[in-house]
Amino acid sequence: MWPLSLYGTDTMEKLKVGGLRQSLELCKFDLRGPESSDGILANVSRILASQKSNIAFLTYKGNKDKCCQLSFCLNQDLFPRASKILNKGLRLPTVWEIESREHVGMITVFPRHSAIIILGVVMASWGAESIPIYGIATSLSAVSFITDYRIMDKAVEVVQDSLQLPRNRAPIKPELQYYQSEVIKRNKR
């Protein structure tokens, strides 16, 4: 039976959460193979670090005997360079596949108490509105969902309708993009 609480009827309360945060525009890569490739996590993260590419989101599931998948998101502006590097610079076994997706975004719900319920509510409510889910990960204090960047506002609205957020608290939208530079400014005397 569909839990009434998801629709926030008068008889049941919606799950209370603290807030929402939206990411900047990201792109996503999925590397998938029939078995664990030794050090794939280390290799990929090393290549990305060498290009000064911050990983905004990463999930990995390894399995000695079955499929193994590494998925991660980078800033959208890194897509061309990362595609080239991953397709040419990464020595994966030939049976491994690389798929990519541009223009994705991350919506983070915090805090993450009742993470399974939050997961269920977002899956059901986004599914009903044909909003895709491309990835999910919990962190220390939140649950993050990857979806289509072009419909992020709609995705946020649906979450706001399905969960109870504090009054007058708008989703946090990033206004700055951070780059870590190697430039070191020393104090001038």
Added chain:
Amino acid sequence: METIAVYWEQPIKTYGFQKVTDLVLIEFSYPLKEIISLGRTLSRDALQMVKAEFIIAQEFGEMISVTLCLSEKEYGDFWVSLAQAPGSTPCEYTYPVGIIYFHGPHFGDRYGIAEASFSALSQADIEIVASGCSASSVFVVLAQDDIARAENVLSHTFEVAK
């Protein structure tokens, strides 16, 4: 206007390592076209008290694969609920596993954090069962026997802020 802020540290600082052990790693897949029914199953009130220490989900083709870590006691409740969801593949589980997780200043905005973590574990021949990194957190799921060794390795890679 351009503002350059420089933040560099060697070694990378973290706020400390947290560990959770005696967990069951559960994995199942579900057709994406049926995700509404999976959502309904997971949002049942019966699961409200089930505390997942770690959750990731990955899409592949027409399916979504969900991996989560629960305590041995909560695994039973979860399995019973999930069994009622139509379309789910059989649950696979691994026991015992442990999680080591940590976070640090601006981890989500800086490159090199994942590389430092995974390279250190790889060089120590510690097999990573699963991992999830988002916001400022790094979560690594390992065979329980590897947790202490992983903490030792990571403690030499990162500096715990005092």
